[in-house]
Amino acid sequence: MSPSTALVWFRRDLRLHDNDALVAACDADHVVPVYCFDPRDYGQRSFGGHHSFEFQKTGHHRARFRLESVTDLRSSLRDHGSDLLIRVGRPESVLPDVAAAVDADTVTMHTLPTAEEKHVESAVTHAFADANVSVRPFWGHTLTHIDDLPMALADVPDTYTTFRKAVEAESPVRDPVPIPDIPALPSNTPEVGTLPSLSDLGPETSLSPDDRGVLSFDGGETAGLARVESYIWEGDHLRTYKETRNGMLGADYSSKFSPWLNEGCLSPRSVQSEVERYEDSRVKNDSTYWLTFELRWRDFFQFQFAKHGTDFFHRGGIRHRTDIEWRTDDTQFERWATGQTGIPFVDANMRELNATGYMSNRGRQNAASFFANNLRLDWRRGAAYFETQLVDYDPASNYGNWAYIAGVGNDSRDRYFDIVKQARQYDGDAAYVKHWVSELADLPPTYAHEPWKMSDTEQAQYGVEVGVDYPAPVVDLDASYEKLR
Structure with missing residues (x-):
């Protein structure tokens, strides 16, 4: 009887510990670990569906984190006497070629919950339909x-x-399942391949680490x-x-x-x-x-x-709401995205996101609420911007939380945050705002959170002219709450 060979397709399971797909593959005589950099995950993409828009699928921060994670996985596999084949291409095209080269009997993988991820899984399964190769999905996320x-x-x-x-x-x-003994690669394994560079993956901006961040990640x-x-x-x-x-x-x-x-x-x-x-x-x-x-x-x-x-x-989410008039305003979107809304607590969080790929849960809730509720911009566009920038982006957590805040998700109530009240509660001394919005560093906490309330005399006293040194608010906050109450 000829030796059996299993191909294990790594996806968002870049680890050896507690990995059911890897454990199952290791029942074979030989195991071939593979990771595919799918071009559909990078560059400018259309959101799709009604009221579509363009956005960058994966930004610098997550692309860097992913490259480092794949590099670490390869190193760990080599320490266990194996290796990681790297390919750039659609998995449904790449994996059958690798499987044919090594005469694989089985492909194991972790299944993931969102429609986009499941579409790729279905394409892979379909690609092996006539190849006498069994595809075995596992749940492990x-x-x-x-x-x-x-x-x-x-x-x-x-x-x-x-x-x-x-x-x-x-x-x-x-x-958790322990790390298995990993069988060796078969002798007919093709070239393992090299990792793409960060620029190969297409993030438009290459950023140096920002020492103001909470963690290097x-x-x-x-x-x-x-x-x-x-x-x-x-x-x-x-x-x-x-x-x-x-x-x-x-x-x-x-x-x-x-x-x-x-x-x-x-x-x-x-x-x-x-x-x-x-x-x-x-x-x-x-x-x-x-x-x-x-x-x-x-x-x-x-x-x-x-x-x-x-x-x-969808715009109306799982509640299929049609009573909210979502707006498109490129100027307001850019001011929000670049941290120039004139609302310091929002701006500080967006600047942290852009510089580091991270912001606190409290910050995400407030930045999302301001976008979806105070500005009434299409919430999906804000969520897509988070998808681009977040180092810890997960489709279900990100879009689920955005839909929740926007009132189209898992809550029957309309949810919005009083931004200034939240700022005072969680950043009472304005240390966070001043950390990320340096223009306001010399203001007392009250004005650091509401600089538009300074008189002309006070603006001159503190050296911050609203509308010149720091933006005037993009919206009247108090008025924007009226439609939400």
Whole structure:
């Protein structure tokens, strides 16, 4: 009997630990790991559907993080006596060629929940339909396995609290699977290939690291596991997570595991395993529970997108709303995107995003609310800008949260944030605003959050002329709230 060969297609699961697709592949005599840089994930793309627009699919920050993550995965595989084949091209075209070259019997992969990702999976499966190669998908992007949900996917609740309570009561989290012994590559393996450069992937802007950022966010499983070790164990920050998670400045006010979770460098089950180990050895409290709570929020949107499909990407969202008049205004969009709205709390967050690829959850909620509710610009365009810029972009979490804020997603209420009130609550001394909006560094906190309220005399006193040194507000905030109440 001839030796069996499995091809394992790495996607957003760039890790060796807790990787069911890799474990299954390792039942074969030979394993060929492959990663494809799909051109559809880079460059300018059309959003598609009604009221479409152009946007850059993957910006500098995530492209860098992904390249580093793939590099780290290749290094780890080499340490285990294997390697990672790198290809640039559509997986449905690339993978059959690799499989034919190595005479593969099986292709294993992780399935993902959004329609765009599932379309690629379907194309790959179709490409192997006549090749006598079995395609085996695995679920590994969530804390709770899809097969362990206490209800059918079609019956997953559309409200988080109902979902969370059901899962907490009835769905135990599976243990992470260990790293397997990885069989060697077959002798007929083709050239492993080289990684593309960052410029090859097409981000229009090459940015140097910004030392004002909260964390460097180095890509890869090695860096992700080191972050877990640093945050939970070395820094002992988990015990106060619930109290500090809404911070704005600093590396450790929140876990910041999201870039590694979303690119698959960390498994949510492995993070949960560390939380439980911490609870057993140090302390179990509201903060340790709250990290699990946030992992379940992430799960909630993954299952919501698996349930609702493309509806989440429509203007009216899963609620099919037609009563909101979404606007298109390129000038207002550019002022928001570049952090020049004249609303300091919004501008600070957008400048941090552009410079580093990251902003806090509190910042995302306020920047999104301002865009969708105060400006009433098409919320999908704002979400697409986040898709471009975020180092920790995940389609379900990003578009799910934007739809939620815009009033077309998983909440029957109209949700909006009082931006100045939020700024005062979470940045009372304006340290965050001043950190990112240097024009306002010399203002007292009250005026740093509302510079338009300064008199001409005060503007002269502090050396900040509104409309010259710092923009006048793009919208009258108070008036813009009236239509929302």
